[in-house]
Structures are given as C-alpha cells and as structure tokens.
Amino acid sequence: MNNSDRQGSTRRSFLARLSIWIGGLAVGGGVFAALRSLIPNVLYEPSKKVKIGTLDLIPDGVTLFKDAKAFVSKHGSEGKTRIHAISAVCTHLGCIVQHTESEESKSGTTDKPTVGFSCACHGSQFTIDGDVVKGPAPEPLPWFAVSVSPDDGQLVVDTSSVVERHKALLVLKSGHCNVRKV
Amino acid sequence: MEVFQRSRRVFWSYSPESARESSDSVVRNFLFHVFPAYVTKQSLSLATTFWLGTVTWVLFVILTITGVILMFLYVPSVERAYQSMKDIEFVVSYGSILRSMHRMAAHGMVAVAFLHMVRIWYTKAYSGPRRQGSRREINWLIGLVLFVLTLALSYTGYLLPWDQLAYWALVIGANVAKSAPLVGDQMREILIGGTEIGQNTLIRFYILHCVALPILLVVVGAYHMWRLRRDGGLAATDRLTMLQSAGGDELKPSSTKTYTLLGIKEGTTLSVRSSALPDSLLARANPELTTRLLIVMLLTHVVTLGVSLYVAAPLEAPANPLAPPNPAKAPWYFLWLQELIADTTLTVGTYVINGGFVGGILIPTIALAVLAVWPFLDRSPDDAMGVWFHRSRWLQNVVFTIGVIAVIGLIIVAAYLRGPFWELYWFGEPWPQVPKLY
Structure with missing residues (x-):
C-alpha cells in the first residue's frame, strides 16, 4: 500500500486522472463531431x-x-x-x-x-x-x-x-x- | 384605488417609503442586484460617460425584441428570403417600421459602441490604480471582443434579405476569408458551406445572426458589466478615491467577500473603497441611478423610433449572381475596409499579396492588436484616469485621433468619392452613365 516513492499512483489519483482523460476525450470528440458535421460531404452544386x-x-x-x-x-x-x-x-x-x-x-x-x-x-x-x-x-x-x-x-x-x-x-x-x- | 394597490402588489411587492428603504431595494430586489447601493455623483454626470455604454445595451435590447418579431416573418430560404422581405416591407402591418427600427438600431449600436470606445480612450478609463490591483485592462479587451461581435452581428444581419447588397457582401466576405494563407480555402468552405454561395450559406449566417452571436454577445457582455462592478465602477470613481487618499484621508477598505466568476473571494474590493467616500460625493443608486437609466432607455427608444419613421431600411434588387451593383458599396461601417481592400494589393518580388488579405485581414488584425496591448503599455500617470484629454496623454490622444480620422477619411472617400468601377470622382462631379446589365 506504500507507493510514496512514485507520486500520483494511488487508486484515487489514478481514477482522477482517468476521469480527466475520459472527460477530455468526450468534450474533444463532441467538439470535433460538431465542427466536422458542418463541413459538407456532398455538394449539391451545378456541374463545373x-x-x-x-x-x-x-x-x-x-x-x-x-x-x-x-x-x-x-x-x-x-x-x-x-x-x-x-x-x-x-x-x-x-x-x-x-x-x-x-x-x-x-x-x-x-x-x-x-x-x-x-x-x-x-x-x-x-x-x-x-x-x-x-x-x-x-x-x-x-x-x-x-x-x-x-x-x-x-x-x-x-x-x-x-x-x-x-x-x-x-x-x-x-x-x-x-x-x-x- | 384599493384594487389598483392590490394588483400592483402582484408585480411589484416592494414600495419604499423612505430614502433608506429605497436604497435597500438594491439588495432586496432581484432586478436591482446589478447596481451597487451607492454610486458617486460624478458617475451620474452626463459628461462623464454620455451614457454611451448604456445606450449600446438599450439598442441591443431593441434589436433583440424587434429581431424576434422579424424571425416570425422571415423565411431563411434562398427562394423565399427576398419575397419575405418584400412582405415585411409592404404587406405586414407595421412591418416596415419594425424592420427599419431593427436596421437603425443596428447602425446606432455600431456607432455608439465605437463612441463608447473613444470615450474610454480619451478619459483613460481602461486602467485603474495599479497599486490597488485594478484590472480594468481586461475589461477593455472584453470591450474589443464585444465590438467585433457587434460588427459580426451587423454583417450577418444585412446578408439575410438576400438582395444585391447581401449577395455581393457574401461573395467578397467569403473571398476575403479565402485570401488568408494556408487555411483560406478551408475557412471559406466552412463559412459558406460548400464552394458556391447558396442555401447552405444563408442558413449558416441565419443561425449565426439569430442564435450563436447574440448568445455570445449576452454572455460576454454580462461579464463586461460584472467586471465593471468588480473594478469599482467608472474610472471617475477611481479618481475620486485617489484624490481623497491624496488629501490625507486614507480610505481604509473594509475586509469583505466578493464574488469571482465561480466562487467567493475574500479580500477587499474597490467598490468598498468608493463607498467609504464622504456622503457629499455619493448618491443612492436607487432612485438616482435607476431613474436616469429609465430616462436613457426612453430617449434611446424615442430616437430610434423617430428615425425609423422617416428613414426606411434599404432593400436593393434581388440577388443577381451575375451582376454586382456598379459601384457596389458596403454599409458605412465597412466602407473603410472596402477602401483598404481595393488599395492594398502588394507586390513583393514575384509574389503578389491579395488586397483582400492585407486590407481585409492583416490591417484590421494589427489595429485590433495595437488597441488590445495599448493599455498594458500605457505609462501615463494615474492622474490622467477619469479625466477628459489629460495633458500627460496628449501624444497618445493625438495618435488615437489620427487613427480615428484615417478610418473616417477612408469611409468618406469610399462613400462619396468612389463612382462606377470604383473610380475616383470629386464631390459633385457627375458620374458617367454605365450600361444597365440584365
């Protein structure tokens, strides 16, 4: 139970870091998806x-x-x-x-x-x-x-x-x- | 009378019977919470601010109300947008006044916000006493953001009628974005939703104008007002406390709790210092500030309505993707940019840099950057705070005035001296006839 030589490796801090990563990925993914959806994949424009x-x-x-x-x-x-x-x-x-x-x-x-x-x-x-x-x-x-x-x-x-x-x-x-x- | 009294209770539960009670209303009444209990008499004086920031907010409220009504009447579709504008103008009861009020208030908001910025500069209201930990510079930055948002709202707004002005403003705006190096093409594509201006473009700018930008402006604007309170009110107040301290009366700020954006901060506030001023310099916010506020609101409304009755909002011919108007001119607040765009194509060796980038992106960005960093580099003495045209700042004021005159000069050149094919003609010189296309 004693991991004092390596800081930040307790279960509590691991879960904290994990949730920051998951939260960051969720926000980043959401922002990316929102912005990406605004770039059209198909253009219904007249022929060149x-x-x-x-x-x-x-x-x-x-x-x-x-x-x-x-x-x-x-x-x-x-x-x-x-x-x-x-x-x-x-x-x-x-x-x-x-x-x-x-x-x-x-x-x-x-x-x-x-x-x-x-x-x-x-x-x-x-x-x-x-x-x-x-x-x-x-x-x-x-x-x-x-x-x-x-x-x-x-x-x-x-x-x-x-x-x-x-x-x-x-x-x-x-x-x-x-x-x-x- | 009894009935009236009782029904009034439903909406307005609080009726102060003494000056002290009315002052207490600031704490008791949710709507009055934005005000401090006391303000300095100097702050209420007309020449301190000319109420320019307040007028800007009032115009924004008028714009929001008229804008929401217009949203019921306008259809954001390339086929129907122009027709719905014609309906608003000629079919809908009071439609033309409504639209005119929206347009005039928009012009007014750009102008008054700009004058507000000019006032801040000439009174050095963008900085407070550094020793007391004032952060007015941040509010100046937020103000610049608000000004850019106001311009963005104006731009996205006059695109919506889908007339000639709208269409060609879009073409030019999109190509200014395209002229940026490296990311230009992607910027243009995201902005207009494709490679050609069409329905994707209109719906994008419609949502920006009606949803995204107003929400952003309210949030940033609320922070602007909150910071104003946090910094202890107007710069004129800072000056009063400073003079008071210099006169030997050390104003001891009492320890207090104050709100930060997401918490409570223990310490002292500048506003507490100002409330420690002698009573002769202070006035109760309610009713002294609130009644003046009502007068400003009323006058702004009356002027906007009055102008709208006599000046109709312009509506040009329906958008024609083959023939720009000749000359094609932007609204007045963008004319200086149009003039710059037309004059600043540079040749460096074998490279030619498009004037769209130099005049449309580079120069405005540099101007904004200079405005943004200026308060942080301003070394004029604290005596200059809250005073119009303080002597120690003559050089800074001259530099700023030259900038303002340059912008106004470019606007005048573009507005009055540019004729067909953007040729120069002197005042009153007749323009040649140009063939009418299509």
Missing part, C-alpha cells in the same frame, strides 16, 4: 463543366455565359473559327467583371494594352486576354479549357480546368466535324 451550345449558336465577339461565369470569345478569319473562354470572376475578391472593351481596341487600331474587362467592386481592370491593367487584382483572369461534347456537338467550358494561356484555343474549320486543338 457547362455546355454553352453548338458553334452556330455562339455569337461572334465576346459573350458572357451565365452558367459558366465565363466570357467566350469567338472570332473567325480565313475560314477558321477561334474560340476561347476566360473566367468572368475577378481574381481579387470574386465579383463578376464586365466586358468594357472600347471600340478602338476592338478594331485593333491601338497597340497599347487597353481595357477589356472591368470589375465594379474594387476597380480592377484586365486586358481582353485577362492580364491585369490596374487595380487590386493579384492575378490575370484564368483561361478555361474548351472542348466539343462528343454526344451532341455542343461546346463545353470546363471551369474546373484552368489551362495555359493561348493553348485553350479551339480552332474549328468551316466544316462541322473537322475539329482539332492547337
């Missing part, structure tokens, strides 16, 4: 891949596609149609930027980097290719992968797949089925 319609339905120039929250740019020359998608979500704090390209930069009469997109929330401005002109935006607007859906031939913007600039171009020859990536 968005169909934006067949080529002939997409207007020329720059168009905002609402479901993708992206600007799709379509330009045709020499029988080829070039398509790419740029995110419309400002890289600063997530507002939707507006297409504010001036007429002179549309026609390509100026060489200076002119404003293509502007953000109403904190004044960031981007070129038509997404580079930051001014304002608090820390990064250029990302480009999204564009592909052709194999089932119905609609174009698909994948907003979860950020691609390197100018590699996102999809060039379609005038013939419908002749599709290749550059």
Whole structure:
C-alpha cells in the first residue's frame, strides 16, 4: 500500500486522472463531431463543366455565359473559327467583371494594352486576354479549357480546368466535324 | 384605488417609503442586484460617460425584441428570403417600421459602441490604480471582443434579405476569408458551406445572426458589466478615491467577500473603497441611478423610433449572381475596409499579396492588436484616469485621433468619392452613365 516513492499512483489519483482523460476525450470528440458535421460531404452544386451550345449558336465577339461565369470569345478569319473562354470572376475578391472593351481596341487600331474587362467592386481592370491593367487584382483572369461534347456537338467550358494561356484555343474549320486543338 | 394597490402588489411587492428603504431595494430586489447601493455623483454626470455604454445595451435590447418579431416573418430560404422581405416591407402591418427600427438600431449600436470606445480612450478609463490591483485592462479587451461581435452581428444581419447588397457582401466576405494563407480555402468552405454561395450559406449566417452571436454577445457582455462592478465602477470613481487618499484621508477598505466568476473571494474590493467616500460625493443608486437609466432607455427608444419613421431600411434588387451593383458599396461601417481592400494589393518580388488579405485581414488584425496591448503599455500617470484629454496623454490622444480620422477619411472617400468601377470622382462631379446589365 506504500507507493510514496512514485507520486500520483494511488487508486484515487489514478481514477482522477482517468476521469480527466475520459472527460477530455468526450468534450474533444463532441467538439470535433460538431465542427466536422458542418463541413459538407456532398455538394449539391451545378456541374463545373457547362455546355454553352453548338458553334452556330455562339455569337461572334465576346459573350458572357451565365452558367459558366465565363466570357467566350469567338472570332473567325480565313475560314477558321477561334474560340476561347476566360473566367468572368475577378481574381481579387470574386465579383463578376464586365466586358468594357472600347471600340478602338476592338478594331485593333491601338497597340497599347487597353481595357477589356472591368470589375465594379474594387476597380480592377484586365486586358481582353485577362492580364491585369490596374487595380487590386493579384492575378490575370484564368483561361478555361474548351472542348466539343462528343454526344451532341455542343461546346463545353470546363471551369474546373484552368489551362495555359493561348493553348485553350479551339480552332474549328468551316466544316462541322473537322475539329482539332492547337 | 384599493384594487389598483392590490394588483400592483402582484408585480411589484416592494414600495419604499423612505430614502433608506429605497436604497435597500438594491439588495432586496432581484432586478436591482446589478447596481451597487451607492454610486458617486460624478458617475451620474452626463459628461462623464454620455451614457454611451448604456445606450449600446438599450439598442441591443431593441434589436433583440424587434429581431424576434422579424424571425416570425422571415423565411431563411434562398427562394423565399427576398419575397419575405418584400412582405415585411409592404404587406405586414407595421412591418416596415419594425424592420427599419431593427436596421437603425443596428447602425446606432455600431456607432455608439465605437463612441463608447473613444470615450474610454480619451478619459483613460481602461486602467485603474495599479497599486490597488485594478484590472480594468481586461475589461477593455472584453470591450474589443464585444465590438467585433457587434460588427459580426451587423454583417450577418444585412446578408439575410438576400438582395444585391447581401449577395455581393457574401461573395467578397467569403473571398476575403479565402485570401488568408494556408487555411483560406478551408475557412471559406466552412463559412459558406460548400464552394458556391447558396442555401447552405444563408442558413449558416441565419443561425449565426439569430442564435450563436447574440448568445455570445449576452454572455460576454454580462461579464463586461460584472467586471465593471468588480473594478469599482467608472474610472471617475477611481479618481475620486485617489484624490481623497491624496488629501490625507486614507480610505481604509473594509475586509469583505466578493464574488469571482465561480466562487467567493475574500479580500477587499474597490467598490468598498468608493463607498467609504464622504456622503457629499455619493448618491443612492436607487432612485438616482435607476431613474436616469429609465430616462436613457426612453430617449434611446424615442430616437430610434423617430428615425425609423422617416428613414426606411434599404432593400436593393434581388440577388443577381451575375451582376454586382456598379459601384457596389458596403454599409458605412465597412466602407473603410472596402477602401483598404481595393488599395492594398502588394507586390513583393514575384509574389503578389491579395488586397483582400492585407486590407481585409492583416490591417484590421494589427489595429485590433495595437488597441488590445495599448493599455498594458500605457505609462501615463494615474492622474490622467477619469479625466477628459489629460495633458500627460496628449501624444497618445493625438495618435488615437489620427487613427480615428484615417478610418473616417477612408469611409468618406469610399462613400462619396468612389463612382462606377470604383473610380475616383470629386464631390459633385457627375458620374458617367454605365450600361444597365440584365
């Protein structure tokens, strides 16, 4: 009964320590479970891949596609149609930027980097290719992968797949089925 | 008359017939227990506090009552929230006044709580005589927590209508959280309950606004009031006892028991020292303090109601996830943060630090930290306690004033000088027409 050389090893203190551990585990487990339950395991959110319609339905120039929250740019020359998608979500704090390209930069009469997109929330401005002109935006607007859906031939913007600039171009020859990536 | 007397007994069993009896009510009456038996006349003087802390509490009570009624009328669902706001505004009897009172009292609570903090600073009420073991600095820290809670309640509150202001405040708030290094993405996900703002987000902020934050504010606020009593009342009282001691009358605190949070502490209290002041400096808490309190409550209520009758609570267009308003502006108490967020994106070498982190997290945290440690480092003499603008503190007061002016200046810039696309326009300079989207 004499364990005086090792303190805290009596039955009483053992039970005290045991109950502290059990109590601590119970509280810790409860807090963990409560917090963990707030992190969703399943997200009922729209798909990150968005169909934006067949080529002939997409207007020329720059168009905002609402479901993708992206600007799709379509330009045709020499029988080829070039398509790419740029995110419309400002890289600063997530507002939707507006297409504010001036007429002179549309026609390509100026060489200076002119404003293509502007953000109403904190004044960031981007070129038509997404580079930051001014304002608090820390990064250029990302480009999204564009592909052709194999089932119905609609174009698909994948907003979860950020691609390197100018590699996102999809060039379609005038013939419908002749599709290749550059 | 007899009937009246008898029915009154049911609700109010105690009717004092002498000044002494009314003073005793502080001990006998549960509601009066929060008051000391005696307070100094100085504490009751208007210029000592302007009753700013009291007004903050009264506004909180108005907010709680109007808020509970609004909870019966509001549906926290993405599809129905905005419609229920329209119903409150145009269909429910007295609904618009009710909502306006809730909004105006919320604006008022932020403003008055801030003024309360300013008052504490300029009168050095955040510290007491160190030799007597005063711990007023702790109450200053608790006050800062309460101020942050008030701002959090305001933020979560104006999200609920699910209008344009609400939606874009959520987008920006969530991305400010995301801009924090390392934990940013997880913070955003827990905050909005997913990767996109939707029903999960609304219900989260609804529960925060109606349950979690108010309960927290009441608990922390109760501790704030308890500590005020524990520290011996207002700083002005400390000053009186100090002057009295300096005048040769050593105030001997009698030994007493006092409550700590979870027990009873033997020793002496500062409040006992103040009650040892000469009678000419003291007043009975009941009725001197209680009647003034009733007047402050009444006036606060009248002003809130009066403003609400003439100023309607704003309600913008329903939330449109594709088009932020241009310019999109936060309520006035967050405009200085919005201005900072828009200006503080830093480039360090090849790294670019998002202004959302610098202006939205870093600078406010530093400001709070400076405010938090300041009383512990303040070496101004005890003479400065409880006096407005004491000479020994001119430098500290100037520094603080510059901070306040900077915040107000940023608010003015953001409120009046920022036009479409957050461009600068001078006062009165016309804004260009921007195309109306959708």
